[in-house]
Amino acid sequence: MPVEAPYLLTGRVALISGSSRGIGAAMAVDFAEAGARVIVTARQQEKADAVAANIREAGGEAEAYAYDASVPAAGARLVAAIHRDIGQLDILVNNAAILRPHVIAKLSESEFDEIFAVNTRAAVFLCQACRPLLEQSADAAIVNITAAGAHSPMEGIGAYCASKAAMVNFTRTLAREWTASGIRVNALTPGSVATDMILPTDPARRAEFEKNMASQNLMQRLADPVEIARAARFLVSPAASFITGQTLIVDGGLLA
């Protein structure tokens, strides 16, 4: 679909953490279609390579890097490689995350640490590592992908919800500290999206689960990952040039 000027990302380099599948892969494809040079990441190099290859086959620009958000200092290493190989960064989307069902009564310290390490700590330090490159950009933007559970707690995934609530708050602080340096910082909260993160692999259970999840929002369906990708593109595009420190909720009315 042709992209209008304020929504184009021509000439900009975009790093999307966790872009081997789901919402992250949809953003990589969508941003590339809008003219960005996209940096795809996944824990395994081959998975990032596959998405980047598809984008290039479709005529877009994409690079692939291995990045494991659970490993301390992985963000700094990733950004050092981007600095060396590309030397430019305009957009960061903190998308990589894990969801581990648990009730708080049985939550272990290691489960808590793993969830916060990937969903919160890695995102904070990836922002920090990207700052010097983003400061050199004429149009820099960060989007932190959160979750509806950040705004309305959900039993059974309490640590996940808390890790995302922390990112909503962190986004606002970062906007206060970095907007004056030319870096807009926003959060995007998806509702229920049809990805591996929430859908069971067993097809019979998947259909039932999807029906239940769909019944919880006003649209009575799950989002397609591309619907989240387009909202993220809006936030990082010139069309959102006066938006910073906000959370855009894209949930089909789940939290209405």
Ligand SMILES: NC(=O)c1ccc[n+]([C@@H]2O[C@H](COP(=O)([O-])OP(=O)(O)OC[C@H]3O[C@@H](n4cnc5c(N)ncnc54)[C@H](OP(=O)(O)O)[C@@H]3O)[C@@H](O)[C@H]2O)c1
């Ligand atoms: N799906 C939903 O309904 C929903 C709702 C609200 C919010 N969200 C949020 O949207 C974002 C994307 O979710 P999704 O549904 O697309 O999830 P997904 O399908 O499970 O994909 C997660 C992505 O993160 C990567 N990832 C996982 N662990 C990682 C790690 N330790 N280090 C680096 N990358 C890692 C995965 O890559 P590899 O496994 O290949 O490394 C994959 O590319 C997440 O922040 C999620 O919390 C999703």
